[in-house]
Amino acid sequence: MVKNLDLRVLAITRKMTVVGDFSCWKDACVQHGLYNTVDICCITVVSLSETISLRLPRETIKKLRELADKEGKDRSTLIREILEHGVKEKNLEHAVELYRSGQITGWRAAQLTGISLWNFYKILAEKGVLIQYSEHDLEEDLKT
Numbered sequence: 001m002v003k004n005l006d007l008r009v010l011a012i013t014r015k016m017t018v019v020g021d022f023s024c025w026k027d028a029c030v031q032h033g034l035y036n037t038v039d040i041c042c043i044t045v046v047s048l049s050e051t052i053s054l055r056l057p058r059e060t061i062k063k064l065r066e067l068a069d070k071e072g073k074d075r076s077t078l079i080r081e082i083l084e085h086g087v088k089e090k091n092l093e094h095a096v097e098l099y100r101s102g103q104i105t106g107w108r109a110a111q112l113t114g115i116s117l118w119n120f121y122k123i124l125a126e127k128g129v130l131i132q133y134s135e136h137d138l139e140e141d142l143k144t
Contacts, residue, residue: 088113092123100129107141 056064068078095109104112110120121131 095120096124096127096129099124099132102132105137105140106131106133107137 064075064078068075071078073081092113092115095104095112098104098112099106099109106120106124107117110117113120115123124131
């Protein structure tokens with residue numbers, strides 16, 4: 001049997017991590033007497049997410065806990081979903097403001113928000129924003 005098995009994991013990338021249980025590799029190699037050193041070049045690579053800390057009022061934390069329980073989710077998952085939804089909404093608000101002020105076309109605003117032009121125009125109507133579309137806008141849209 002081989003002693004002092006050296007396991008080396010090669011992961012050459014920023015903001016990435018290698019995930020996996022290497023004990024099974026070690027056991028198999030030791031058991032069969034195959035190698036003194038095993039190089040594992042790529043097992044499973046997933047991108048890391050960043051941890052953010054924030055202070056919330058106790059009442060908000062209580063409401064988050066209650067909502068998570070109602071939906072059968074852990075609090076972290078619920079907070080992540082709420083933040084992702086909020087970021088999309090904020091992005092939409094920004095695109096609507098840019099459109100309203102005439103800085104971008106409807107087509108460009110729809111692209112920025114990741115929705116169809118038709119859906120963007122429906123949102124504008126719901127918000128009471130008049131659709132502004134000129135020949136110049138048409139020419140710009142046809143270029144892209």
